[in-house]
Amino acid sequence: MKLDRFLKEHIEEILAEWEAFSLTLVPTAVSGMVLREHARGMLQAIGLDIATSQNPEQQYNKSRGNAPHMAGGFQSAAFSHGGQRQASDFSLIQLCAEFRALRATVLRLWLPKVGDMTQEIADQMVRFNEAVDQALAESVVSYSSKADQTRELFLAILGHDLRMPLFSMRLAGENLKKPALTADQIAETGDRIRRSTRLMNSMVADLLGFTRTQLGSGMPIVPALVDVKVVCESALEDAKAAHPQSRFDFHTTGDTTGSFDGVRLHQLFANLLFNAAQYGDIDAPVVLGVHGDERGVLVKVTNQGPPISAESLGAIFKPLVQLSEGGGQDDRPRTSLGLGLFVAREIAEAHGGEIAVQSDAECGTVFTVRIPGAA
Structure with a gap:
């Protein structure tokens, strides 16, 4: 059985196995419906790619990540999948593991249905691996782009939020330079400084905690x-x-x-x-x-x-x-x-x-x- 035909006829079986594996990575990351729609679109695109003739130049360009739909900015199912996975707290390693599982699942289910290993079957396996690699490349590009946007947004918010207590402390410092301040005015200024430092300390503590979790070490505790x-x-x-x-x-x-x-x-x-x-x-x-x-x-x-x-x-x-x-x-x-x-x-x-x-x-x-x- 040709691989493109197998993908079309057994897509539900492949999707069920792949979804089960993906949910072991991040169980509550995304609904099964969204996962299946992305996977269905990727498998359909892979099947179409395998069934489409390809000359040596096109194969070379694809191996360099220059497939026509990527060069034109088309957002494929794989591209959308990468962005969604970043938003669902998947790591880049988990994203790659999904595609490794997809490759293994398809080959494990398809190869027993193949008779003799002919040159045509070998060519289809090569085309399938090329298509999976291309889909993975698109997902990684989308994932990285989304991660960059999130990081830039985070830095912008951090700068904005720190500016407010810093400005308050600056005003408090200017007030303390004024002559003939009453005891109540000094106490009020001290309270303003204390509130600002408490707020800044909270933000810095959260930032450090977030950084530790992103480095993969988890949140350390000393009981x-x-x-x-x-x-x-x-x-x-x-x-x-x-x-x-x-x-x-x-x-x-x-x-x-x-x-x-x-x-x-x-x-x-x-x-x-x-x-x-x-x-x-x-x-x-x-x-x-x-x-x-x-x-x-x-x-x-x-x-x-x-x-x-x-x-x-x-x-x-x-x-x-x-x-x-x-x-x-x-x-x-x-x-x-x-x-x-x-x-x-x-x-x-x-x-x-x-x-x-x-x-x-x-x-x-x-x-x-x-x-x-x-x-």
């Missing part, structure tokens, strides 16, 4: 005997300093001690409190609840405000995702890096725990962190 209640009180002080106009309620029950990384947990809870104060209703308190039991520690951060859409909830823990402002602008300090919740999830998972979120008009937005008693 020790820690009382989560004390950690939450410290995180609450940071949140109050950065958001003095917001109200916070704190309650705790049970034994909240265990083997945890107190520094990392402080960053986790501070990120959740900062997020709640930034997006919640300014007239309603942010509620921090801590409960300890034999299974570990359960922490909930609740804020009232516009519900988060189901679409946003699905992507809320991804890096570089910014929530919509919802209730409009005010003078609350803000950061739009989109790293805080991503770092919070990484810290929870590094402790062997998990973090979840639910949001509706009645209960507000509730982030729930469950951490076992020993990290």
Whole structure:
């Protein structure tokens, strides 16, 4: 059986195997429907390529990544697949693994249906490998382009967000140079500097945490005997300093001690409190609840405000995702890096725990962190 005919008649069988493999890489990265549409388009293009005659010059150009549709800027299924995979948190290694699996799956299913190994069969295998390599090249180009755009956007947002607290600190410095400042004016200026440094420290900590995860080392933790209640009180002080106009309620029950990384947990809870104060209703308190039991520690951060859409909830823990402002602008300090919740999830998972979120008009937005008693 010719390979182009095999691809057409057995495409569903190939898609099922390839989808199963892809979902083992990043199980929740993308819906099966989107995955199958991209794969179907790539297999159809590969089959058409194999069935189309090709002269030596065309074969040489293709081996150099200069296929006609790439030179013309046409966005093939493979090109779209690469961009979508970057947006779904696939690594470049995982993207290449998908194409390796596609190649192996097709050959494993097709070769038993081939009789004698003729020159025509060998030529089709060569054409198939050329087409898969071409599709991989297109996906890598799209993936890299999307990654470059994301990086440039991130740097632009970082510069914008750091400028605000730096400007505030500069004004505070100018005020301190004025003669005859009253004690209240000095105290107010000091509070402004403290709020700005807390905000900048939060952004830098998130940036460092994000960088560690992207280097492949994961979020490092150093467990020790820690009382989560004390950690939450410290995180609450940071949140109050950065958001003095917001109200916070704190309650705790049970034994909240265990083997945890107190520094990392402080960053986790501070990120959740900062997020709640930034997006919640300014007239309603942010509620921090801590409960300890034999299974570990359960922490909930609740804020009232516009519900988060189901679409946003699905992507809320991804890096570089910014929530919509919802209730409009005010003078609350803000950061739009989109790293805080991503770092919070990484810290929870590094402790062997998990973090979840639910949001509706009645209960507000509730982030729930469950951490076992020993990290």
